[in-house]
Amino acid sequence: MSSHTDLQHGTVNNYINGGWTTPKTDGQNVNNPATNTPIAHVNYSSETDVNQAVTAAQAAFEEWHQRPVEERIQPLFEFKQLLEEHQDDLAEILVEEHGKTFGEAKGELRRGIENVETACGIPTLMQAGHVENAAPGIDETAVRKPLGVFAAVTPFNFPGMIPLWFLPYAVATGNAFILKPSEQTPLTAEYLFDLLDQTSFPDGVVQLVHGSVDTVNTILEHDGIEGVSFVGSTPVAKTIYEKAAANGKRVQAQGGAKNHVIVTESANLEFAAEKTVGSALACSGERCLANDVVVVEESVYEEFVDLIEAEVERQVVGNGLDDDTTIGALISPEHEQRVRNHVETGVQEGADLIYDGRDIEVEGYEDGNFLGPCVFRDITDDMVIAREEIFGPVFGLMPASGINEAIDVMNRSEFGNAASLFTGSGAEAKQFRHNAEAGNLAVNAGTAAPMAFFHFGGQKDSFFGDLHAQAEDVVRFYTDETVYIERWPDE
Numbered sequence: 001m002s003s004h005t006d007l008q009h010g011t012v013n014n015y016i017n018g019g020w021t022t023p024k025t026d027g028q029n030v031n032n033p034a035t036n037t038p039i040a041h042v043n044y045s046s047e048t049d050v051n052q053a054v055t056a057a058q059a060a061f062e063e064w065h066q067r068p069v070e071e072r073i074q075p076l077f078e079f080k081q082l083l084e085e086h087q088d089d090l091a092e093i094l095v096e097e098h099g100k101t102f103g104e105a106k107g108e109l110r111r112g113i114e115n116v117e118t119a120c121g122i123p124t125l126m127q128a129g130h131v132e133n134a135a136p137g138i139d140e141t142a143v144r145k146p147l148g149v150f151a152a153v154t155p156f157n158f159p160g161m162i163p164l165w166f167l168p169y170a171v172a173t174g175n176a177f178i179l180k181p182s183e184q185t186p187l188t189a190e191y192l193f194d195l196l197d198q199t200s201f202p203d204g205v206v207q208l209v210h211g212s213v214d215t216v217n218t219i220l221e222h223d224g225i226e227g228v229s230f231v232g233s234t235p236v237a238k239t240i241y242e243k244a245a246a247n248g249k250r251v252q253a254q255g256g257a258k259n260h261v262i263v264t265e266s267a268n269l270e271f272a273a274e275k276t277v278g279s280a281l282a283c284s285g286e287r288c289l290a291n292d293v294v295v296v297e298e299s300v301y302e303e304f305v306d307l308i309e310a311e312v313e314r315q316v317v318g319n320g321l322d323d324d325t326t327i328g329a330l331i332s333p334e335h336e337q338r339v340r341n342h343v344e345t346g347v348q349e350g351a352d353l354i355y356d357g358r359d360i361e362v363e364g365y366e367d368g369n370f371l372g373p374c375v376f377r378d379i380t381d382d383m384v385i386a387r388e389e390i391f392g393p394v395f396g397l398m399p400a401s402g403i404n405e406a407i408d409v410m411n412r413s414e415f416g417n418a419a420s421l422f423t424g425s426g427a428e429a430k431q432f433r434h435n436a437e438a439g440n441l442a443v444n445a446g447t448a449a450p451m452a453f454f455h456f457g458g459q460k461d462s463f464f465g466d467l468h469a470q471a472e473d474v475v476r477f478y479t480d481e482t483v484y485i486e487r488w489p490d491e
């Protein structure tokens with residue numbers, strides 16, 4: 001067996017108090033999903049490692065939150081510049097450990113950078129309110145104040161973006177921040193902190209601890225941490241929400257998803273087919289915004305199914321670093337098997353598998369975690385494949401009598417992360433906007449991804465908490481409001 005240092009990227013390090021250290025507990029290899037070969041090793045942070053990070057964060061917070069807000073955003077401008085300069089190298093590492101395409105990795109980094117840019121507006125975003133003559137002789141002011149040390153626990157699927165839904169806002173508001181990224185994709189986080197190390201953030205304001213379940217539990221139980229942001233699967237999100245709350249912490253926990261596309265007779269069907277396939281298959285379907293239940297008005301169902309087949313035919317499965325690849329590898333052999341089991345379940349449930357990508361072979365990458373697109377028609381909403389998150393390049397189509405039935409289908413889902421409607425009718429768009437139960441809705445767009453200056457979060461089993469990621473919501477999550485009442489009686 002090769003030693004960790006023989007691996008291309010060696011052992012991944014923590015970033016604590018402005019320096020690099022190796023976490024104490026032996027962990028796991030980080031594999032390239034396209035080849036299934038180890039490229040790095042990540043250890044898990046012990047209680048001692050987490051304690052060191054929290055102690056450094058608490059000390060840093062004392063000085064950091066007293067700094068003028070304009071000073072607190074200067075390191076973010078430096079970070080934004082470094083992210084721009086290094087985005088190709090970052091994207092390459094991201095593809096190596098995640099498997100998505102280079103274009104998808106660059107797109108994800110762009111969304112991350114947008115959050116850094118938005119957080120540079122904290123001097124305005126942090127303002128609360130002031131009312132003169134709120135009561136006889138009294139002026140009243142609300143002030144948003146940082147709370148101390150916050151942590152975020154993030155998933156494998158957007159390692160370059162999701163940490164940035166939180167980090168820039170947490171520190172710009174005056175807190176200290178600790179990231180625990182996914183143990184499956186820790187290299188991108190290490191690179192982000194390599195860039196942060198080159199900025200003027202004081203030691204201890206931004207820190208990185210790697211690890212798995214035990215490390216997360218240490219974070220959740222630590223008295224020195226005020227709140228936790230989580231993004232990941234629904235069962236874990238629910239556990240995190242409960243444990244953090246039981247330990248008296250603020251918590252926002254974003255979970256899994258099952259998203260719907262509705263296509264009505266009045267839609268531009270070619271456009272809708274292209275965007276539907278893009279939405280379902282981007283990042284190999286490993287997206288919380290992937291729309292994988294496609295509900296189509298029955299009068300155009302057959303025509304739409306044909307358009308979808310033609311669009312799927314154009315996809316190219318391969319190594320994410322190859323230019324023509326549109327669908328990269330899945331994160332791990334275990335996850336690939338889970339997705340394949342879902343396809344088998346769909347077949348057994350009686351759905352019609354009209355496009356079967358299970359036999360795909362990618363020349364030169366025979367050991368990679370590849371699965372070609374799998375498309376079902378005539379699914380029904382009681383089937384497992386229509387109800388459970390699959391997180392792979394798999395989607396299904398079903399007919400509906402019209403917009404009302406289609407909205408009913410999506411609203412019966414336990415999840416509520418996102419949905420898209422393709423239509424040519426303003427009245428249908430209005431019905432969708434008023435009645436569809438999901439946190440992110442799109443009309444004539446395949447993916448309902450909000451820009452950084454709007455909040456991002458789902459509903460129902462896709463979210464546990466009240467304040468979401470990004471923008472105004474996350475600023476409120478990272479601050480507490482004090483109200484001042486002043487009276488100066490006239491002499």
Ligand code: NAD
Binds near residue numbers: 182231237254255256
């Ligand atoms: P995951 O839940 O397995 O892991 C997420 C994080 O939690 C990781 O850092 C992991 O180390 C940690 N973790 C895992 N099990 C834990 C446990 N029992 N106790 C404490 N911590 C634990 O999720 P994943 O597989 O990395 O990511 C995919 C999931 O994330 C999908 O369900 C996807 O829909 C969801 N996701 C949601 C959003 C959103 O905004 N709602 C965005 C991206 C991904």
